[in-house]
Amino acid sequence: MENIYKPYIAEIKEIVRETSDTTTFKLEFVDEEVKKSFDFKAGQFGEYSVFGVGECTFCIASSPTRKGYIECSFKKVGKVTSVLYDLNVGDKIGFRGPYGNWFPIDDMKGKNLIFVGGGIGLAPLRSLIWNCLDNRDDFKDITIIYGARSINDLVYKNELKEWKERKDINFVVTVDPGGEDKDWKGKVGFVPTVLEEVSPSKKNAVVITCGPPIMIKFVVLSLVKMGFSDEQIVTTLEMRMKCGLGKCGRCNIGNVYVCKDGPVFTYKEIKQFPAEF
Amino acid sequence: MADKLISKEDLNTLIDNLAKDIDVFAPVKKGDMYLYSKISSSKDISLNGKNTKKPLKEVFFGQSEELISFKTAKKEIEIIESEEDGKKRVIIGSRPCDAAALPILDEVFGWDYKDSFYLDKRERTTIISITCNEVEESCFCTSFGNISPSSKEGSDLLLTDIGESFYVEVVTDKGDAIIEGNSNLFKKAENISQKDKRQKEAVEKVKRRVELEGLKEKLDINFEDPIWKEISQKCLGCAACTYLCPTCHCFDIQDEMKKSTGKRVRNWDSCAFGHFTQMPGHQPRTEQFQRFRQRVIHKFKYYVDKFNKTACVGCGRCIENCPVNMDITKVIEKIVSS
Numbered sequence A: 001m002e003n004i005y006k007p008y009i010a011e012i013k014e015i016v017r018e019t020s021d022t023t024t025f026k027l028e029f030v031d032e033e034v035k036k037s038f039d040f041k042a043g044q045f046g047e048y049s050v051f052g053v054g055e056c057t058f059c060i061a062s063s064p065t066r067k068g069y070i071e072c073s074f075k076k077v078g079k080v081t082s083v084l085y086d087l088n089v090g091d092k093i094g095f096r097g098p099y100g101n102w103f104p105i106d107d108m109k110g111k112n113l114i115f116v117g118g119g120i121g122l123a124p125l126r127s128l129i130w131n132c133l134d135n136r137d138d139f140k141d142i143t144i145i146y147g148a149r150s151i152n153d154l155v156y157k158n159e160l161k162e163w164k165e166r167k168d169i170n171f172v173v174t175v176d177p178g179g180e181d182k183d184w185k186g187k188v189g190f191v192p193t194v195l196e197e198v199s200p201s202k203k204n205a206v207v208i209t210c211g212p213p214i215m216i217k218f219v220v221l222s223l224v225k226m227g228f229s230d231e232q233i234v235t236t237l238e239m240r241m242k243c244g245l246g247k248c249g250r251c252n253i254g255n256v257y258v259c260k261d262g263p264v265f266t267y268k269e270i271k272q273f274p275a276e277f
Numbered sequence B: 001m002a003d004k005l006i007s008k009e010d011l012n013t014l015i016d017n018l019a020k021d022i023d024v025f026a027p028v029k030k031g032d033m034y035l036y037s038k039i040s041s042s043k044d045i046s047l048n049g050k051n052t053k054k055p056l057k058e059v060f061f062g063q064s065e066e067l068i069s070f071k072t073a074k075k076e077i078e079i080i081e082s083e084e085d086g087k088k089r090v091i092i093g094s095r096p097c098d099a100a101a102l103p104i105l106d107e108v109f110g111w112d113y114k115d116s117f118y119l120d121k122r123e124r125t126t127i128i129s130i131t132c133n134e135v136e137e138s139c140f141c142t143s144f145g146n147i148s149p150s151s152k153e154g155s156d157l158l159l160t161d162i163g164e165s166f167y168v169e170v171v172t173d174k175g176d177a178i179i180e181g182n183s184n185l186f187k188k189a190e191n192i193s194q195k196d197k198r199q200k201e202a203v204e205k206v207k208r209r210v211e212l213e214g215l216k217e218k219l220d221i222n223f224e225d226p227i228w229k230e231i232s233q234k235c236l237g238c239a240a241c242t243y244l245c246p247t248c249h250c251f252d253i254q255d256e257m258k259k260s261t262g263k264r265v266r267n268w269d270s271c272a273f274g275h276f277t278q279m280p281g282h283q284p285r286t287e288q289f290q291r292f293r294q295r296v297i298h299k300f301k302y303y304v305d306k307f308n309k310t311a312c313v314g315c316g317r318c319i320e321n322c323p324v325n326m327d328i329t330k331v332i333e334k335i336v337s338s
């Protein structure tokens, strides 16, 4: 029987410092076979590890349409992320995955897509956004609303510029009040407020949102106010995880294992959970 | 697969014979407690002692278990897979409740992804349980329809002490194989009435009972009931109840490093601890009552919804070992009558 806890070894090929505490790694699997055959869907995650330090959970932040590598973006918050943060190009880490379910991209075809992201919560959305942009004709209007506490906290700055310039996306970027400087050309305001300002139509639309739990909460309230139905709202949940395999029990909430049955849920599904969020 | 008899002397011979070739685990007295341990001789075994401190799960799902090991040299990493030794194993003298906990654990380790560490050990282990000679005040196994001091759930053979001999009931092919391989030690079954009498006596010794009727229906709707705060008030969050529970299976994964070699291990963990769900800047279970509630609802509702099995076998360990005398049967009673 296969050892489900055995990671692949991946080499760090590129490092982008996103903010003062957030980094993106471009990773390639060392094993050529794995590199060729590795496949995943936008929304899935993995267990990344520093050998001798431990594992931690991040989404796969790159798009499944871009083959041969994966990317992850993470914030330095604790034991493993602090060590990961200091690694260099050429260093090797472990990766187990892909795990969990994914965004319902097939059901999204032919629809207007509204992405609402906050802070590093843009990471899983980015995977899906590029997935959709690489198949642009499959989708109708694409709106992206992204915010962070301050200009310095915005991630993927180069891509934000690119999205701004593209004619086939409505891209709105915002920072929390006080997070702007005098040259700031984007909006100033909390994500839910800006969302209500932009006021995208609920007609034939799907909203995909991810960010800090408090942001998600208020985004959902705004969406409901704007008339979106619970099924139209899709998000990805964070529950502490260890195995990612539906074994260790850590991510259990109600009848689901977030690592297996999630992390992607509609707001309708989340409403069925016991009030633990 | 007919029933058999084995004399007490022959059982010792069987154990000694088996221990020569394969790993034999049995309850062994260590200080003032009993623990399932690997034995090399029938002399070490205690079949009449108190219930073991730690449950049988430990033999399949170690308290601390290596998942991989690795060597690092400069930028290179070599992963060394943790090989199971592949040896056949026998457990002799497990309590029926502990054996009944195994099919419950099988569900979680076997659904979807297959946990090779657990399943491999399960596969190569034969379980010979024994009708309980003594029961504890805390035992309430008979509250569950399929479990009792002489139930066969999860066992391959069931022994019942009928004086000079053990009456042997064959439950599975795996159990039968033990008899086949040592047929000279087993005799044709007789004295079935004596066996029935001993089993009935054992069942009657279990005095504690809890009414489970209506519990699941309550748990389906009482998540926000103030009763959770009330019934969990004295819980310290020490996690003794979950560590010692034969069906609790939560674990943590940690790395251990010595110079350039290291290993990744899994360790028993518990939903009773706050750090269990602590995330950067976010904690869904900030208070002990929420953790206590998770333990109870997981056992008696979530597990039932997912796997159609209750994750409790009434072994009484959590009652016996809680430092503040939390009693799961009283907790259930209070919920049902709330």
Ligand SMILES: Cc1cc2nc3c(=O)[nH]c(=O)nc-3n(C[C@H](O)[C@H](O)[C@H](O)COP(=O)(O)OP(=O)(O)OC[C@H]3O[C@@H](n4cnc5c(N)ncnc54)[C@H](O)[C@@H]3O)c2cc1C
Binding pocket: A045, A055, A056, A057, A058, A059, A060, A073, A074, A075, A076, A077, A078, A079, A080, A081, A082, A120, A123, A124, A237, A238, A239, A240, A241, A263, B274, B275, B278, B279, B280, B281
């Ligand atoms: C599905 C999923 C996807 C995710 N995707 C991403 C992603 O793309 N990018 C990203 O950056 N993060 C992501 N996360 C979060 C990420 O998994 C964690 O930030 C990461 O595991 C932290 O690992 P660590 O070892 O560095 O932190 P740890 O050392 O484990 O600590 C994590 C945090 O918990 C706190 N903590 C730990 N133990 C205790 C304790 N005993 N008491 C109180 N507080 C404690 C620490 O203060 C710290 O803030 C995701 C999580 C999930 C579940």
Ligand code: SF4
Binding pocket: B234, B235, B236, B237, B238, B239, B240, B241, B242, B272, B321, B322, B323, B324, B325, B326
């Ligand atoms: S053993 Fe008792 S005090 Fe400790 S966590 Fe369990 S119920 Fe709480």
Ligand code: SF4
Binding pocket: B241, B244, B245, B246, B247, B248, B299, B311, B312, B313, B314, B315, B316, B317, B318, B319, B328
């Ligand atoms: S919950 Fe208590 S009585 Fe039930 S199986 Fe676990 S330790 Fe035994």
Ligand code: FES
Binding pocket: A240, A241, A242, A243, A244, A245, A246, A247, A248, A249, A250, A251, A252, A257, A258, A259, A260
């Ligand atoms: S992370 Fe282990 S069960 Fe979900």
